[in-house]
Amino acid sequence: MGDGPPSAERTAGTPDGQGAGGARTADAAGPSPRSAAGPAADAAAWVIETRGLTKRFRGGQVAVDGLDLAVPAGSVFGFLGPNGSGKTTTIRMLMGLIEPTSGTARLLGRAMPGASRTVLPKVGALIEGPALYGFLSGRDNLLRYDSADPTADPRTRGARVAAALDRVGLTPAAGKKARAYSLGMKQRLGLAAALLQPRDLLVLDEPTNGLDPQGMREIRTLVRELAADGTTVFLSSHLLDEIEQVCTHAAVMAKGRLLVQGPVAELAAGARGRLVVTTADPGEAVRVLKEHGVTDVEAAEGRVTGSPPGPEGPGLAELNAALVHAGVRVTGFGVERASLEDAFVALTGEGFDVAG
Amino acid sequence: MSRAEAEVVAQGRAVSPLWTFGLLRSELRVTFRRWRTLALLVVLAGVPVLIGIAMKVDSGGSPEGGGGGGGPAFFSQVTQNGLFLVFAALAATLPVFLPMAVGVVAGDSIAGEAHSGTLRYLLVAPAGRSRLLLAKYATTLVFCLVATLVVAASALAVGALLFPVGEVMTISGVPIGFGEGLLRALAVAVAVAASLVGFAAVGLFVSTLTSSGIAAMATTVGLLITVQILDTIPQLDALGPYLFPHYWLSFADLLREPVYWDELGKNLGMQGVYAAVFGSAAWARFTSRDITA
Numbered sequence: 001m002g003d004g005p006p007s008a009e010r011t012a013g014t015p016d017g018q019g020a021g022g023a024r025t026a027d028a029a030g031p032s033p034r035s036a037a038g039p040a041a042d043a044a045a046w047v048i049e050t051r052g053l054t055k056r057f058r059g060g061q062v063a064v065d066g067l068d069l070a071v072p073a074g075s076v077f078g079f080l081g082p083n084g085s086g087k088t089t090t091i092r093m094l095m096g097l098i099e100p101t102s103g104t105a106r107l108l109g110r111a112m113p114g115a116s117r118t119v120l121p122k123v124g125a126l127i128e129g130p131a132l133y134g135f136l137s138g139r140d141n142l143l144r145y146d147s148a149d150p151t152a153d154p155r156t157r158g159a160r161v162a163a164a165l166d167r168v169g170l171t172p173a174a175g176k177k178a179r180a181y182s183l184g185m186k187q188r189l190g191l192a193a194a195l196l197q198p199r200d201l202l203v204l205d206e207p208t209n210g211l212d213p214q215g216m217r218e219i220r221t222l223v224r225e226l227a228a229d230g231t232t233v234f235l236s237s238h239l240l241d242e243i244e245q246v247c248t249h250a251a252v253m254a255k256g257r258l259l260v261q262g263p264v265a266e267l268a269a270g271a272r273g274r275l276v277v278t279t280a281d282p283g284e285a286v287r288v289l290k291e292h293g294v295t296d297v298e299a300a301e302g303r304v305t306g307s308p309p310g311p312e313g314p315g316l317a318e319l320n321a322a323l324v325h326a327g328v329r330v331t332g333f334g335v336e337r338a339s340l341e342d343a344f345v346a347l348t349g350e351g352f353d354v355a356g
Numbered sequence: 357m358s359r360a361e362a363e364v365v366a367q368g369r370a371v372s373p374l375w376t377f378g379l380l381r382s383e384l385r386v387t388f389r390r391w392r393t394l395a396l397l398v399v400l401a402g403v404p405v406l407i408g409i410a411m412k413v414d415s416g417g418s419p420e421g422g423g424g425g426g427g428p429a430f431f432s433q434v435t436q437n438g439l440f441l442v443f444a445a446l447a448a449t450l451p452v453f454l455p456m457a458v459g460v461v462a463g464d465s466i467a468g469e470a471h472s473g474t475l476r477y478l479l480v481a482p483a484g485r486s487r488l489l490l491a492k493y494a495t496t497l498v499f500c501l502v503a504t505l506v507v508a509a510s511a512l513a514v515g516a517l518l519f520p521v522g523e524v525m526t527i528s529g530v531p532i533g534f535g536e537g538l539l540r541a542l543a544v545a546v547a548v549a550a551s552l553v554g555f556a557a558v559g560l561f562v563s564t565l566t567s568s569g570i571a572a573m574a575t576t577v578g579l580l581i582t583v584q585i586l587d588t589i590p591q592l593d594a595l596g597p598y599l600f601p602h603y604w605l606s607f608a609d610l611l612r613e614p615v616y617w618d619e620l621g622k623n624l625g626m627q628g629v630y631a632a633v634f635g636s637a638a639w640a641r642f643t644s645r646d647i648t649a
Contacts, residue, residue, distance in 0.1 A: 095480045097647040120482035127480070131473025135390060147382035148481035148488075151371045154378055193477060 046070045047201050047232040048077075048094060052103035055089050063089040065256040066103070071234055071249070076227045078243030078264070079236040081253030087236045088128050090253070091205050095125055108200055121151040124199040126207055130190025134179030138170055138189050141178050145193045152197060164192040169218070183210035191219070195226075202226060203234045208242060220246050275308040275316075277323065278332030288326045292319055308335055379483055380491045387461065387495050388502075396457040397506050403453060404445035404511035411435055412518045430608075438515030439524055439534070442541045443611065445511035446504070446548050450604055454503055455580050458552050461499045462559025463576035465492040466642065468569035470649045485643045489560070493635065496556045504549040508541060530613035540610055547607040551623060554600040554630025555580065561638040567649040597622075600630050 048071035055064040064086040071077045081087050092098040094105050096113030105112045107119045132141050142161040146152045152160075165171050168188040173181065181189065187210055194202055204223070208216040223246050227233050237243055243250050244264065251261035260267060275294060279285045282299040289297050289306055293313045297306035308316070320333050387393055415435040430443040466489070469475035478488060515521065524537030532540070559576040566572050580601075586592055587599045596602050603623035609616040 092476075092647070095476075096482075097476055097479060099644070099646060116482050117484060120480055123480070125477075125480045127476055128473075131475075131477055133386065133472070133474060136386065144382050144386060145477055145481055147378040148478045148483040150376040150378070150484070150487070152375065152378070153372075154375060190477075 045072065046106070047073045047075075047108060048234060049106045050090075050094075050103060053090065053093060053100050053105055054102045055086075055093060055098060056101040062256055064093070064100075067253075067256075067258050069251060069258065069261065071232065073232055074227075074230060075249045076223060076233045076235060076247045078247035078250035079234060079253070080240065080243050080250055081236075081238065083238055085253040086256040087253055088205055091125075091127055091203055091234075091236060094203065095123070095127065096120070097127075117150075121149055121197065122200040123203060124194030124196070124201075125203040125205075126187075126190045126194050127203070127205050129206070129209060130186045130193075132178040132181070132186060132189060134177065136178060137175050138178055138181065138185075138192075139165065139174040141189060142193055142196060146196050149197070160196055164195045167195055167222070168192045184212065184215045187211055187215075187219075191222070199231055201232045201234065205236045206238070207235065208237070208239070216242075273308065273335040274305045275319075276332065276334060276336050277304045277328075277330060278302060279304060279323075280329045280331070281327075284326060285323060285328045285330075288323050288328060289319070292322055294319070376487065379487060380494055383491045383495045384498060387499065393461065393499070396460060397503060400449060400453060400457060400503055400507050401510040403449050404441055404507060404514050407445055407448060408434075408441055408511070408514035408518050411441075433525065434515065435519055437524060438517075438519035438521045439512070439537050439541060441515030441519070442508050442511040443544060443608070445507050446544060446607065447605065449507050450548055450551065450607075451584065451601070454500075454507070454548070455552060455555050455601075456577055457503050458496065458500055458556050459559050459576035459580055460573050462496045462556045463563050463573035464569040465496060465560060466563040466638075467566050467572035468563075470567040470647070471569045473649060475649065476647050479647060486639060489564075489639055489642050492563075493556065493560050493638075496560065497553060500552040500556055501546070501549040504545045504552075508545040512541065524611075526613040527608065527611050528613045532613060543610050544607050547610060547620060547623075550627060551601075551604045551607070552627075554627040554634070557631040557634035557638070558600070561634040561641070564638045564642040564645065598626075600626060602626070 048069060050067050050069040053064060053067040053069070054062070056062050067086075067090060069090070079087055079090070089098065093100050094107060094112060096116040099113065107115070108122060110119050112119065132138075133144065136144065139161060142164060143157060146157050146161060147154075162171070162174075165174050168191050170185065170188050170192060173185060178186065178189065187207070191204075191207065194204070202223075207223070208219050211219060220242070223233055223235065227246075227248075235243070235247060247264050249262065250264050250267055252259040252267075275289075277285050277289070280302065282302065282304050285304045286297050286299050289304065293309045294306040295309075297304065309319070314322070316333075316335065320330065323330050323333070411431070411434050430440045430447055433440040434444050466475070469478060479485065483491075522534055523531045524534065524540070525531050558579060559572075562576045562579070563569075563572045566575075583599050584601050587596055587601055603619050603626060606619035606623045609618075609620055
């Protein structure tokens with residue numbers, strides 16, 4: 001679900017008067033009249049779209065370099081890269097906090113930072129961790145952030161704050177001063193601030209940072225729920241398995257540049273899987289596999305892996321038969337699907353070293 | 357474009373223009389609920405208490421001395437009329453204590469939010485940079501008024517407790533009634549608060565320059581002291597009329613009969629110019645700045 005073509009259909013459908021989508025449809029419809037005449041025909045298909053987005057800081061350091069990002073509507077988009085690869089700078093430019101050196105960024109079809117006032121009320125964000133007023137209670141923090149939004153109805157403020165607190169499970173601690181919160185609670189309160197209003201887009205920068213495994217699971221469940229409601233989620237992370245678990249799409253950044261983007265399944269498919277043989281006779285298995293044209297063979301304890309032969313080589317069934325025929329005691333045989341990590345290694349030729 | 361925008365607005369929720377004041381209300385609530393603000397106000401309220409007690413003790417020793425005549429004109433009259441403690445306290449706090457408190461609030465306004473990271477969340481809310489700056493400045497101005505009124509109210513209470521009150525002898529030597537005197541006291545408090553308008557804008561500007569609340573507060577208060585020293589150096593007399601504290605003590609002219617408006621007007625004019633210049637500078641800086649904190 002949610003890859004390129006469906007979003008294009010959604011946009012094509014809107015001018016026909018399918019107004020059931022509410023605010024979301026209105027957004028998609030906004031740029032459409034222009035796009036019919038202009039070159040930016042598919043602009044509204046993307047919830048986030050950047051063209052040549054570049055940020056050079058005053059020291060001359062290039063944090064983001066010619067970024068062309070396209071986030072389809074309805075996706076859970078993983079924005080992946082090691083620390084310092086330019087993810088947060090990109091997010092700050094998207095949210096209008098930093099002026100790009102060159103290039104453009106569009107959010108919900110509108111140019112940022114010019115359209116901040118109309119776009120940002122429909123965008124919830126968690127940027128580089130939560131920031132709270134330590135001297136205010138959790139509830140008062142949310143009341144404060146909600147008051148800052150001129151489109152937020154003060155009559156429903158209390159109810160919306162209570163609902164947001166409830167959604168992240170902070171209701172019992174709502175009256176406590178925020179400075180007494182644990183890191184995980186602060187993170188939840190930050191998320192609650194992003195959920196004060198119904199949003200079309202959620203931008204979550206490392207939302208599981210500082211959370212224990214249980215907290216991480218809860219956040220992931222929450223992200224899935226939100227996505228199921230139709231909210232596009234843009235999720236940055238340096239954790240590959242996190243992206244793989246919740247995202248439909250992903251983009252990989254390294255050193256300020258975009259390496260690749262697309263549906264997660266396609267990205268992983270780009271890297272070939274590994275042939276895995278579980279056996280009590282690894283030495284013999286290695287010999288037989290090499291004989292049959294399997295390359296890059298590695299043997300570990302009770303386990304032999306290698307690159308499966310190409311289409312012109314022997315089939316998997318033949319390989320298995322050959323192993324058995326040679327007297328290798330095979331207890332497991334198959335091809336493991338490539339992970340995003342394999343894809344990343346294939347792309348960069350290096351491991352995904354977060355510490356670097 | 358405009359038609360598309362109108363469509364979006366029409367289909368969206370009806371947004372009341374009044375909601376935009378939510379930020380200002382929140383700003384006021386947060387500012388005046390901070391213990392730091394309350395501590396500043398308590399200290400300011402303590403100044404008239406100290407002055408009052410000192411005068412009482414002093415006058416107890418020498419009833420005719422009345423403070424030795426070294427200080428501003430009002431001090432000598434406090435023992436005869438408690439209302440004069442209001443004028444004496446404002447004259448004592450205006451050069452240092454009041455602007456220092458304002459410097460803390462103004463200097464911390466933007467820089468403090470940047471330091472704690474809350475600035476980025478306010479801006480993506482979206483508070484809007486100009487709107488946030490205006491709310492911050494308006495809150496600082498309210499603090500100026502509240503701080504001044506706190507000093508005046510505390511002085512009035514202490515003065516009435518420790519000294520007799522009654523008819524007020526103006527500087528011009530014409531007596532006015534106590535009620536009229538109270539009104540003049542209120543006018544003086546407002547004039548003192550207005551004297552801080554320019555300095556508040558300076559503090560706001562400094563606050564947009566840095567992401568450290570402490571640095572902004574220190575710089576603002578440092579500027580205050582520097583400017584006041586410059587204002588007292590005789591060789592720099594030519595500079596004097598352009599410095600924001602130069603006409604600060606003009607509030608005393610409200611105690612003349614009739615009121616002498618010349619310097620009061622000059623003071624208000626200068627505060628307006630400072631507010632415009634430094635307010636614009638703060639706006640130019642804040643609306644173009646990269647928020648990386």
